[in-house]
Amino acid sequence: QQQVKQSPQSLIVQKGGISIINCAYENTAFDYFPWYQQFPGKGPALLIAIRPDVSEKKEGRFTISFNKSAKQFSLHIMDSQPGDSATYFCAASKRSTDKLIFGTGTRLQVFP
Amino acid sequence: GAGVSQSPRYKVAKRGQDVALRCDPISGHVSLFWYQQALGQGPEFLTYFQNEAQLDKSGLPSDRFFAERPEGSVSTLKIQRTQQEDSAVYLCASSLGDRDGYTFGSGTRLTVV
Numbered sequence: 001q002q003q004v005k006q007s008p009q010s011l012i013v014q015k016g017g018i019s020i021i022n023c024a025y026e027n028t029a030f031d032y033f034p035w036y037q038q039f040p041g042k043g044p045a046l047l048i049a050i051r052p053d054v055s056e057k058k059e060g061r062f063t064i065s066f067n068k069s070a071k072q073f074s075l076h077i078m079d080s081q082p083g084d085s086a087t088y089f090c091a092a093s094k095r096s097t098d099k100l101i102f103g104t105g106t107r108l109q110v111f112p
Numbered sequence: 113g114a115g116v117s118q119s120p121r122y123k124v125a126k127r128g129q130d131v132a133l134r135c136d137p138i139s140g141h142v143s144l145f146w147y148q149q150a151l152g153q154g155p156e157f158l159t160y161f162q163n164e165a166q167l168d169k170s171g172l173p174s175d176r177f178f179a180e181r182p183e184g185s186v187s188t189l190k191i192q193r194t195q196q197e198d199s200a201v202y203l204c205a206s207s208l209g210d211r212d213g214y215t216f217g218s219g220t221r222l223t224v225v
Contacts (some may be wrong), residue, residue: 006154032211034211034212034214041218042218042219043116043203043205043216043217043218043219044155044203044216045216046212046214049211049212089154089155091154093211097160097168098143098145098160098207098209098211099145099157099160099168099171100147100155100157100214101157102154102155102156103154104153104154105152105153105154
């Protein structure tokens with residue numbers, strides 16, 4: 001049972017373009033939704049996270065949009081750069097436990 | 113150290129061999145997690161410690177998997193009688209207890225041949 005579904009599986013974007021990755025969840029008990037960035041040979045690193053009391057959070061070029069009624073959230077990367085090329089994972093967790101449920105990942109390639 | 117340290121970085125095991133993977137969390141981090149990441153997939157939760165107490169082991173795939181953190185610092189994930197399906201990257205993460213403070217190590221890549 002996949003509790004967090006992520007799409008697309010891969011994404012190719014031109015430098016300066018907008019990268020959009022989407023996730024949907026099933027468990028309404030989830031109350032924390034982070035996005036992680038992973039480079040080859042490295043562990044995931046927290047990029048940005050949101051809680052369901054807000055619909056949007058922006059940090060620099062990265063924005064999370066959150067739709068509680070649709071049980072969906074997305075990551076937008078503005079002005080995408082070649083250095084953003086990595087695999088991105090959405091995740092979710094609930095208050096009673098700190099364990100993260102990850103999506104299947106999106107491999108982003110940004111071409112100059 | 114400044115980050116979460118895992119050793120070895122790579123491990124090749126023959127099927128049926130026992131392996132032990134080590135995690136050195138960030139000093140002072142009370143929470144420690146183990147995740148398994150298969151090739152091309154997202155990490156999957158294995159087990160969670162708060163200090164030396166193992167509070168959740170619901171993700172361990174079989175009784176061949178065992179984790180410990182006897183002094184509330186370094187943790188070891190042991191896999192007995194390894195099988196080919198155990199081949200994956202094993203990630204350790206630690207935190208102060210705040211979900212925003214999760215820090216992952218670079219992982220141990222286990223290959224069972």
